Amino acid sequence: MPRTRSAQPSPAGPAGPIGPVRPGADARCALRPATAAVDGGFWHTRREVNARTSIPQGPGLLESAGNLHNLRLAAGTAEGAFQGAYPFMDTDVYKWLEAAAWQLARDPSAEFAADVERIVSLVAAAQQPDGYLNTWYQLVKGGERYQDLRWGHELYCAGHLIQAAVAHHRATGRSELLDVARKFADHIDSVFGPPGSGRPIDGIDGHPEVETALVELYRETGERRYLDLAGYFVDRHGHGLLGGEAYCQDRVPVREATNVEGHAVRQLYLLAAVTDLATETGEPELRSAAERLWHAMSTTKTHLTGGLGAHHEWEDFGDPYELPNERAYCETCAAIASVQWSWRMALLTGGARYSDLIERTLFNGFLAGVSLDGERWLYVNPLQVRDGHTDHGGDQSARRTRWFRCACCPPNAMRLLASLEHYLASGDDEGLQIHQYVTGRYTCGPIGVRAETDYPWHGTIALTVEDTPDDRPWTLSLRIPQWCREFRVRCGESTYDQTDAPVDEGWLRIARTWAPGETVVLELGLEPRLTAGDPRVDAVRGCAAIERGPLVYCLEEADHPGGGLDDLVLDPTRPLAVKHRPDLLGGVTTVVAAGRRRDIPDAGWWPYRPAAGDASATAGEPVELTAIPYYAWANRQDGAMRVWLPTS
Amino acid sequence: MPRTRSAQPSPAGPAGPIGPVRPGADARCALRPATAAVDGGFWHTRREVNARTSIPQGPGLLESAGNLHNLRLAAGTAEGAFQGAYPFMDTDVYKWLEAAAWQLARDPSAEFAADVERIVSLVAAAQQPDGYLNTWYQLVKGGERYQDLRWGHELYCAGHLIQAAVAHHRATGRSELLDVARKFADHIDSVFGPPGSGRPIDGIDGHPEVETALVELYRETGERRYLDLAGYFVDRHGHGLLGGEAYCQDRVPVREATNVEGHAVRQLYLLAAVTDLATETGEPELRSAAERLWHAMSTTKTHLTGGLGAHHEWEDFGDPYELPNERAYCETCAAIASVQWSWRMALLTGGARYSDLIERTLFNGFLAGVSLDGERWLYVNPLQVRDGHTDHGGDQSARRTRWFRCACCPPNAMRLLASLEHYLASGDDEGLQIHQYVTGRYTCGPIGVRAETDYPWHGTIALTVEDTPDDRPWTLSLRIPQWCREFRVRCGESTYDQTDAPVDEGWLRIARTWAPGETVVLELGLEPRLTAGDPRVDAVRGCAAIERGPLVYCLEEADHPGGGLDDLVLDPTRPLAVKHRPDLLGGVTTVVAAGRRRDIPDAGWWPYRPAAGDASATAGEPVELTAIPYYAWANRQDGAMRVWLPTS
Structure with missing residues (x-):
């Protein structure tokens, strides 16, 4: 993956679209907006x-x-x-x-x-x-x-x-x-x-x-x-x-x-x-x-x-x-x-x-x-x-x-x-909360944390405390994404994973007195996964979507020459493979899945048939399915696309 | 079922919306419009x-x-x-x-x-x-x-x-x-x-x-x-x-x-x-x-x-x-x-x-x-x-x-x-074609055929030749509906069914010299059935529809008190039962199916989950599903309705 970083990191910016809450007896706000200077990686590009x-x-x-x-x-x-x-x-x-x-x-x-x-x-x-x-x-x-x-x-x-x-x-x-x-x-x-x-x-x-x-x-x-x-x-x-x-x-x-x-x-x-x-x-x-x-x-x-x-x-x-x-x-x-x-x-x-x-x-x-x-x-x-x-x-x-x-x-x-x-980040009296992972520097008052990551392509986020108030403990809170099933965090001598990390409703909280140069390395598991919808979401019944990390994937016609994207069926029992493709769409990680091209017998003039004994469900030649991140679709020639893939 | 018939059958009407093709060297038309006097049964009502x-x-x-x-x-x-x-x-x-x-x-x-x-x-x-x-x-x-x-x-x-x-x-x-x-x-x-x-x-x-x-x-x-x-x-x-x-x-x-x-x-x-x-x-x-x-x-x-x-x-x-x-x-x-x-x-x-x-x-x-x-x-x-x-x-x-x-x-x-x-009917040089079955009289030139039926509630159509040209053979053509899997026809001494009837691309052809009073009795099998869609019809994947004869059925909230029509699941392995309900919606035949009310575990704040291991698919209490003809929906209180029912 391209790993870009501008030569001159931007200074911490001024107040963003949401200014500080006005002081007053009635105001209620759990967190204060903080800011991040994004200077490399996905969002920087x-x-x-x-x-x-x-x-x-x-x-x-x-x-x-x-x-x-x-x-x-x-x-x-x-x-x-x-x-x-x-x-x-x-x-x-x-x-x-x-x-x-x-x-x-x-x-x-x-x-x-x-x-x-x-x-x-x-x-x-x-x-x-x-x-x-x-x-x-x-x-x-x-x-x-x-x-x-x-x-x-x-x-x-x-x-x-x-x-x-x-x-x-x-x-x-x-x-x-x-x-x-x-x-x-x-x-x-x-x-x-x-x-x-x-x-x-x-x-x-x-x-x-x-x-x-x-x-x-x-x-x-x-x-x-x-x-x-x-x-x-x-x-x-x-x-x-x-x-x-x-x-x-x-x-x-x-x-x-x-x-x-x-x-x-x-x-x-x-x-x-x-x-x-x-x-x-x-x-x-x-x-x-x-x-x-x-x-x-x-x-x-x-x-x-x-x-x-x-x-x-x-x-x-x-x-x-x-x-x-x-x-x-x-x-x-x-x-x-x-x-x-x-x-x-x-x-x-x-x-x-x-x-x-x-x-x-x-x-x-x-x-x-x-x-x-x-x-x-x-x-x-x-x-x-x-x-x-x-x-x-x-x-x-x-x-x-x-x-x-x-x-x-x-x-x-x-x-x-x-x-x-x-x-991307917020602060409170306890410390700094990192909501989104980018390459750059998170700043919150006297606290400054540098982050390096190739997220979302790779799951490692390396954090270095650059500035910290002297001798005062504070909490670094890292959001463990809702989609994440496995993660590991290394902080000094300690290593946690999803089984024993101190995660509090989505927040991994690390409280200590920090010294400049101390590091925290968070590794989010990015195994590609198949996702289904709530049974009440009729539109996705009998389908799965491919996801990896925060990215939703889709099939696009450009990667499946010969057309007929609507006839491709995903085999949910076969493993998904990850392929980094720096050449493709500005550099993306693709997910390759096993599937087949459905064989649909000629139905005559009417597309509805007896529910029992439909043989088309399992027939068809095997096809390798190449999924790209959804955000990158419609950047090549016009063609078919789909996020939700039939599984039978 | 109500079996109505007006006292005075209407006379055969004049030309309908499609007049006779103009005679000319170029005109091409397989059939000529004929007419029917509808005087009883479903459509008469x-x-x-x-x-x-x-x-x-x-x-x-x-x-x-x-x-x-x-x-x-x-x-x-x-x-x-x-x-x-x-x-x-x-x-x-x-x-x-x-x-x-x-x-x-x-x-x-x-x-x-x-x-x-x-x-x-x-x-x-x-x-x-x-x-x-x-x-x-x-x-x-x-x-x-x-x-x-x-x-x-x-x-x-x-x-x-x-x-x-x-x-x-x-x-x-x-x-x-x-x-x-x-x-x-x-x-x-x-x-x-x-x-x-x-x-x-x-x-x-x-x-x-x-x-x-x-x-x-x-x-x-x-x-x-x-x-x-x-x-x-x-x-x-x-x-x-x-x-x-x-x-x-x-x-x-x-x-x-x-x-x-x-x-x-x-x-x-x-x-x-x-x-x-x-x-x-x-x-x-x-x-x-x-x-x-x-x-x-x-x-x-x-x-x-x-x-x-x-x-x-x-x-x-x-x-x-x-x-x-x-x-x-x-x-x-x-x-x-x-x-x-x-x-x-x-x-x-x-x-x-x-x-x-x-x-x-x-x-x-x-x-x-x-x-x-x-x-x-x-x-x-x-x-x-x-x-x-x-x-x-x-x-x-x-x-x-x-x-x-x-x-x-x-x-x-x-x-x-x-x-x-x-x-409803047409004629050609060979005889009369009956396209739709009603109680009444089909007329085509010198040919007149009387029909009695409670279709679509019952599958028997009793036809009597009332008028026929003397000593000249002609063909009575009866449409065998595309949905029909089993039928029987009795004509004089002969009885055919779907295995041996002379059906020609949807037309059952009975050619003979007819005498007034001769009868043909067609019995269309009206077993209720479950229908699936072509796999490319994404909207009905994993669903079946109930049909009986020419009627599409639906579930309506009024027949399923307690709400939650979207949580009902049809069991396609259990038989469908037919119930004639003269009291309901002007008199309809309902179809009763076995199903269950899906148990959906609380998914937190996000309606998508890992595709594997979704336990909700089979849980839930049994429910009797009562399907009414689709044409009769929205005639009671406002409420939910669905034609396509999830089967898993």
Whole structure:
């Protein structure tokens, strides 16, 4: 495997997307966000592509899609017609700004630094004197505001503006964009409020996002008004202000909800805010709602890849255990939102499971959305593409696309990759918790730990304590992934494995007084494995999926010439073999399995037959099956793909 | 089982929806449509509900939905705004008129006879002087015509008008509506044509329908122009006139297509026209396209119920073998269109398989669309509804609805039920072919055969020759259904069964000189059976469906109190028992199977587990499973339902 490491490790970054909880009597948070400087290995490579290709191409793409033109129109510095078909065209700009800001924090001299300031100025110039800002409404709707909260996305756009502004401020120390965001937030605060508040509109946005953004603005500015406004918006969901539809989380108040529902991204952004509020206010009802809904989601509505959202139509969650493969929606944005929410849950509760799901999502359901070259994207992330598949093309195609008409996913993926170091580690009064394993340096106050690993290709993570408070014991907590059946840890003279290690609900805790240079070596067993679904997941009955470490694998037509991927059957009784393939797809470890090409007798004109005595089940010539990591699919020619393989 | 029979058998009806092929050197048709007077038994009951409830309620529903108001607006006899959201609002009226006309043919004194003439006058009054007629374009679009052929539905509306007019003419002998239709058809013929034809527009409609209607208008009037226009429209599909989209069958010319694709109803109406044209013109390329596409559809894209269309989004066919259960679209209109197309194929080729699919579709995928009381409808017909299912409501809900915003299905179902006797039998120079078994009288020229049966509850069909040409031998052909494994036939002194009967590709042929009063008794074995899917149908892997005769069965929550339908497992090794239940759902035969309620251990927060050693597969308490005919589901309280049952 390629083992890259940049020459100059980045400095520990500033605060990430989640700022420190505001001190206060009510705030409750198990863990504090820490950070990691990723400077080698798997994620470093993906982030370099993001920094060198995806983000730099952003301004050109935003120019040709018309987003920047729209801002210039609103600022009065250009002429022509509004471009694009959506009222949320501005968010592509905001998300790109956020991505660029996180990258600038590490590399202030990045080639796109001037683009950032130019575009920040554009945004500022487009803002109306009273703080309102949305080019669609300013230009297309004749200035009409807040008339269509269900579909209008005005507060959704404000939310992304706020997040970009907070990032820009944290990353660069500059306040131009934060000033714009605060002015808009103040305007919103003057317009929206409960009956009797003196505000003219008692309403919420059909697409949650402003809620979590407002909490972050509170964290950044200390203005309690923003937190209260977020709380108001969250709790007004579920009271029929938007027609009572599950689609926009208006069917039931979140405090009473029993499962996630409706448009997946909307649900997840809303729940990020619920967790933010539970954190800042300590409200037990909000916390228990968040825990209950996360559990219901992970148990009944999550694809093996971490992907979320079962339906193309309405982009929404299906029923419990309704987890289709080929028509999985699993929007890239939903995977991103899931990471954002789960990380907030991890910090709030300290639970390792949240980072288990983050790991699974990052390596699979999220990363599949970005091509290896960083230039093409998937909006939806199915778990199966049939032989001879045809689709409508367009945004929801199962083929990678350069940009989308609704381009929400690409800049969203850019911002997650650019801020990834903030989702990897945390700290508390006891010490440092490592949630995700990367090559780089984890920093938490006076504690600094260096990590070297070729994870996920190899299971060894070598940790060296570089900085430690003198003579004060602290605990190094290492997440033992939920998928891991065997591991070994060597720490000084001691060696533990899964039978005797001090693992506490997913956390291996090593408490001692550390000296600089001391090492801990964790070896996670990466034997490839076959996974089955809960029997209620009808879509995967009689199938197994190949996994190795945190990676979900799939078969792709390119590795099985002759076509007919749908006729391949896995033999679950034969061992799986691992093959490192530095030549393939940027360097991947493949898993080779034994199987056969099913022999299906001609059934005449009707594909259903008596259940007993079907001879086709065992016949067929043997075939070697080569599985690649799911995240790397759709990077060669178009063709069939499948994650879940029939076993009989 | 209730065995009903009306006191006064209806007379043999006039020509049905498919008129006699025009005599000509090129025409090719294996069979001629014959008719049957249905006067008792299963379908008589369903048709009585249609005649006494569904059709009579039509005018009131068309009034409250605004369809009739729109016609009055267009005629200048009312004031107000256009009602309804679609450019094809008029077709609800046309389809209702067609349904009412077929019913009037049997019962001229039906209570809605005056409604028919009133509404025919309304339609005539709304027509513009040059023949154009579409209230949406006349009223909403300021008279703008043919500017949006892709979505406009103008020719689609014309098609339904023509079909209604032909029905009205054939059923009542009156020509008011036929005059309207001809005038519109003449107008269309003056506007549309290939380059160089002198017509201003070279174009086709995004929703096929006018093509098959024009062939029927040709049959009714003898005007060859209408046939040529139909041929032109059919062959201009697939040349990019509508953007080249599969959705509206514009990706590939039908002569080159290899599978059905795009919007299911559109595809099927187009293929009905292809078969019509192959019949009238004898063109071998059109015939082979129709045969090829029917085979591809039945083999790879048909649900067990005969339902067609895999996707909610775009209402379209999926990939081959992509046949989901819970997200099956299976629009009621697609089932109707499938029957219409398959019947044309049966007449063209003489193949029994087409009537096999018709039978399956009628008893399952179609009939489920109509409630037992004839007052509520399903637009989509899924094969599974999960425990605790929630949906968006609206037209595509899995719950029955009184009427739809897009009300295409209810009047479409009414017209099929009202004209059903025309899809049951055919004749040729050799004699009479009985395609579907009903209680009533089959008539074909001088041949008349009386049938008595309680099919599909019992398998005995008693046939008596009532009329026969003197001293001339002819062949009685009886379709032996594709699902049938055992049968016996007694004819005079002879008795055959499946081992020695003269069955010729699905047809049991009995040739002799018949005397009035002679009987044939066919006994079809109705042992309930378990059915499996082709291994490529991923959605049904590891499952079996219960069938009996032509009926597909399902489990419904109402028969399995305590909920948890998704946790029930069928034991395929135990025998199935039949229970006649005159008390249940209007009288049905249920099938009782042995099963168990699966024991699923708590999986923690993640629903996927190691593939080996899953103990849940065999545990669980025994449960008696009661299966009801699929067509009767959703007639009690809302709840879960499933056709395909896990077997392990």
